[in-house]
Amino acid sequence: MTTETLLIELGTEELPPKSLKTLATAFYDGIKTQLDSSDLSYSEIKWFATPRRLAVQVIDLVTKQQDKIVEKRGPAVNVAFDDAGNASKAAQGWARSNGITVEEAERLTTDKGEWLLYRATVAGKSVEELIPDMVTTALNKLPIAKPMRWGNERIQFIRPVHTLTMLFGRNIIAGEALGVSSSNQLQGHRFHSEGLVTLEHANDYQAVLKSAHVVVDFGERQAQIVKQIEAAAQNIGAVALIDEELLNEVTALVEWPVTLVGTFDEDFLNVPAEPLIYSMKDHQKYFPVTDKAGELVNKFIFVANIESKEPNAVIFGNEKVIRPRLADAEFFFKTDKKQSLESRLASLESVLFQKQLGTLKAKSERIASLSQYIAEQLSENSADAYRAGLLSKTDLMSEMVLEFPQVQGTMGKYYALHDGENNNIAQALEDQYRPRFAGDSLPEANIGCAVAISDKIDSLVGIFGINQPPKGDKDPFALRRAAIGCIRIIIEKQLDLDLLSLINKSIELFGDKLVNNNTANDVLDFIMGRFRAFYQEQGISVDVIQAVLAKKPSAPLDFEKRIKAVTYFGELxxxxxxxxxxxxxxxxxxxxxxxxxxxxxxxxxxxxxxxxxxxxxxxxxxxxxxxxxxxxxxxxxxxxxxxxxxxxxxxxxxxxxxxxxxxxxxxxxxxxxxxxxxxxxxxxxxxx
Structure with a gap:
């Protein structure tokens, strides 16, 4: 059967960069699913996305569906006719529904009897007939949280739509979507291309757009950006911090990437690196740069969407923009240092952790006592553990953390060192939130482990204690992550701690705030449930995990030893x-x-x-x-x-x-x- 290349492209205003890849793959999935269910074969299907377009290209797509033979069985012959041979009403109704008379029906004979049969050949539909509806269906299923309307139109989409291209080989497929009719006209680069560009053949899609200063392949564009950033960093003898999430966002912001290097005042390096990095990444979408030793330097790399004849002017503009951002961070840092962390304790009274469980100050005091208890179990400095727990949430009241929530804990460490707290306490303030995500690093020292575990146990016990456990995919207090974090810390840091003991101690610290009389068992069962996911990720079979779960050992290290023992035994x-x-x-x-x-x-x-x-x-x-x-x-x-x-x-x-x-x-x-x-x-x- 004849095949040809299909190109579907929707040209829009600038799409939300953080959603671009999701929208593109969802559009691809929608088209692919419908092609597959329609029995339209092809050799390859690809998706493309830039800030101003979503596209799908299908290689070697058949021109039409195969013809199908349709058979519909009717009533049994012995009930389709009366004794005189006249067709019954059931037989007449069945025949009429199939567009034939009873006399025109065929007969189907099996070992179980004879039936009336309707057999017909249904001609397969062409790609030109099928694609417009497929495009509409795929667009309607895109994950768009907040659609918008534009002009006088009642149509809604994530951004205004300007062009629609449905091209099969050289032929334009007639149809429309979102109020725009199909053509072979594409948007080029907003600044480097004048007017619309014409696509003569679907195979030429990437080449035509490249001539219009658009690198339409998301992966190719991203690879170009990485190569340019690495080259720019090498030119200045530095290392670029390429964050995957930021890289995806920058790739979604540009159609013709041009990488440049800017500079900021060296005095800003007196501010801790973390808020500077977040300011560059989150606010400006810049890539920070470090020296070979990993120390931040006063350079940044950014990706422009224009190949300027005056690149120095572009660099100057970006340097001008970043300066007030970094100045804000510098101001916050200097202001925050005027007040000690200890003096911020009282302000935690004004912030609720949870209305039934009290304020952040109350939570800090519980964390301090539980941290002290854990430190005693581990033969660590319990006074340091208590102090670290008490100060654990104070940096949340600092100007820096209010501006950059991502540096909570980290700024606590810097401010603690400035206040003269010892290194164990300061490091514990940063470590309390670890691990933040799967694969994240763990607290460095046992004091940090004590505070991190205490924070997580306090949240688990408190929320279960007021009968508000996670339900379905709703977990507003991130209790699943907290449970996994406790397991990881205790096992990977080889801490001889018993969860039930910690849970009971935490319940005691809550006093009369808890209303669930079964809190201890509920929390322990919840954490036990996380062991399954923890070990399955390591390739441990479910039956081995179930064998150990039957014992419900509440000490994670003990659980680990049993898992290893049963795994070994299972191979005997x-x-x-x-x-x-x-x-x-x-x-x-x-x-x-x-x-x-x-x-x-x-x-x-x-x-x-x-x-x-x-x-x-x-x-x-x-x-x-x-x-x-x-x-x-x-x-x-x-x-x-x-x-x-x-x-x-x-x-x-x-x-x-x-x-x-x-x-x-x-x-x-x-x-x-x-x-x-x-x-x-x-x-x-x-x-x-």
Whole structure:
């Protein structure tokens, strides 16, 4: 079948840069889904996006759908006609609905009888017929939070629309979308191209726009920007800080990237680097620059959307714009240093953490006490932990953090050092929010760990304590992230802490503010639920996680040891048999309605297989006991794996449910003791 290239482009006013990639891929998905469901084959489909366009190009698209044979079965012949051979009303209605008479219907004969049959060939539709509706459907499904109207039109879209191109090879597909008719006219660059440009063939899309100073391929444009930034940084002997989110946004802001380097006053480097960096990135969309040692230098790299004949004028303009931004940061820093963090404690009384749980000052005091408690558990300086917890939220009241919320904690560190606080306390103020996201770094020292854990536990206990846990995808207090953060810190920093102990301490610190009598269990269960996601990301199988979750160990380090032990055990040759045996024993015991003996009675053992099993188990138990005391679960399970052979022999030769009640109970007691030895580590019966 004949194929051709299809090009669909919507030309608009400047689209929101942070939404551009999402809009482009959603438009692509909408077109692709409809092409696939319409049985229109192609070899490749690509999306394009610039500030002023969304486009999809389909390579080697067939010109029309395949013809289809449609069959519709009607009533059975024995009910379609009466005894005189006249068609029934049901048969006449069915025939009429298919545009035929009963006499024109074919017959379908099967081993179950004979039916009336309508068979017809439906001609496939052409691309020209199908595409306009597909474009409209795809546009209607774009994720647009706030559509707008323009001029006197009632049509709504994210930005005003100027052009629509639906080109199949050289042929313009007639149709319209969002009030604009299809043509082969495209918008070039706003400044470097005069008027509209003509696209003669869909294959020429990228080349024609490049001649109009538009790099339409998002990936190609982004690669150009990265290459230009790196070259510009190398020219000044520096390293550019290329942030992926900023890079995507800048790529969405320009159609013809031209990278330039600006300079700011060196005096601004007396301000901490973080607010300067955020000011350059967030406010101006500039790329900050550091020296080879990672220290910020007084240069910045920016990407213009114009190839100016006077680049120095463009640079001067950007330098002029950045100066007041950096001056603001400098002013905030100097102003904030006039007031100590400790003196800001009182102002936290004016800020609510949550109306039922009190102010940020109350939260700070709880964090301080819980941090002190954790430090004592870790044999760390509890006074430093208390102090760091108490000051943890004070930088939120500083001018700098009010302007740049992203530097909360970081500015706390700088201000603490300025106030004469020791390094442990200062660093803990920065570390309290870590990890902020998946893969983020953890607190550096244990004092920081104590404050970070305390902050997260306080939020978990408080919000669950007033019966407002996360529901669905709504998690306004980021409790899921807090739970994962606690798990990561404790496990990766090898901290010997018990979550239930911390939760109960936190509940105590809330006093009478909590109304949920089951807060401790609810919080622990919630955190337990996060272990699944934590370990699945590491490739641990769900059955291993479930085996350990059955024990509900509340100390994350202990949980980790059990996970490693069960993972190791699951790879042993004996694992499958012992898992099945544990499951079998569990099922047997579940049906037993009596009481077991306290210990297995060897005198009641009449079969050699059960005596042998009891003997092997007793010897293994002596080895396992000290291993369990040391929490060496892997070695303990390795020892218990030696029970495979005697357990197999036992089940092959011994009737567990003996007619003799005493013998039966004795055998169940032995099996229960063995099962409990495994279950002391994990429920291995769930292993696949």
């Amino acid at each position: 040759a004996e694992a499958a048999t012992l898992a099945a045996a544990n499951k079998r024993v569990g099922n047997i015991l579940a049906k037993f309605d009596g009481e077991l003996y306290q210990v297995f009675n060897l005198e009641l053992a009449s079969e050699q297989a059960e005596r042998d099993l009891a003997d092997v188990y007793q010897k293994i138990s002596l080895k396992v006991a000290p291993l369990m005391a040391d929490k060496n679960y892997q070695a303990a399970l390795t020892e218990l794996a030696a029970l495979k052979a005697p357990i197999d022999t036992f089940f092959d030769n011994v009737m567990v449910m003996s007619d003799d009640e005493a013998v039966k109970i004795n055998r169940l007691t032995l099996l229960n003791e063995i099962r409990n030895s495994f279950f002391a580590i994990a429920d291995i019966s769930v292993l696949q």
